[in-house]
Amino acid sequence: MIIYDLACTAGHRFEACLGSMFDPNPDCGCGASTSRVPSRLNLGGAANAGPGRDDMPTTWHGTGQGDPATLKAWHGAMTKRERLEERYPELAGDRRPILAHEGAFAGRPLRAGDDLVPTVAKAAFGKEES
Template sequence: MPVYDYACACGTRFEFMVPSWSSPAPDCPGCGAETTRRPPSPAVHGRAAPPASMSSAPQSWEGLNSGDRDTITHWRRQVEARQEFESRHPEHREHRDAIAAHEGRFERKPLTYKELASRAAGGKDASTAAAEASRDRRTGGTGGGSGSDPA
């Protein structure tokens, strides 16, 4: 037998087990008046949302309120929940490239190892390629030619 929530005009709210959904509402246990069935709570409806995406996590020290312990703990839990969610639902997995630099000029558009390798492929070393990427971020250019990765 299902359990339903009921409410009375006198303010009394209660749960009551009835034979079926079409059963008449029971009288109020407080005043004896007629009651009405209340909608079930949101938990019964199953309104679930996936955890925050990894891309919404802070990318810098400043994004973590300069290392605030509560902020770090909050985001660590968010990231762990997302990782667990993605392990159960691989179709929701986000593609992420490893980040080589994410501060200073790279705060808004991190330098990925993929982009760094692409820039260094022309015979440059990694330091020269990173300096070139920094200049391009400052001027808004692409610099690396067709081989640079926009992400």
């Protein structure tokens, strides 16, 4: 069902649910014919998935030296994020373990499951294995 804003030729405005965008417009309660009008535009809102795993503190100082309120807040935020990632797996990103992340792999870490020989050859020598 799609909700459309409609206006009749007599000036009345109302909403109606239609099964498809190809369905004809319903008549107004006054009997006049109707046409679809643009809905209001909402400029104030924005979608935000909240903090991700990369935003989570990784040091003792980042957690406020183990501050219980900070730890509880981060635990709640990450629990909420896990539920969101279960519904929308594309938000989870690449969760494979990182095998190497320094030196030649600083720009793109080597992850478990990567094809090892071409990845190492490209990182170490700047070209694909031949």
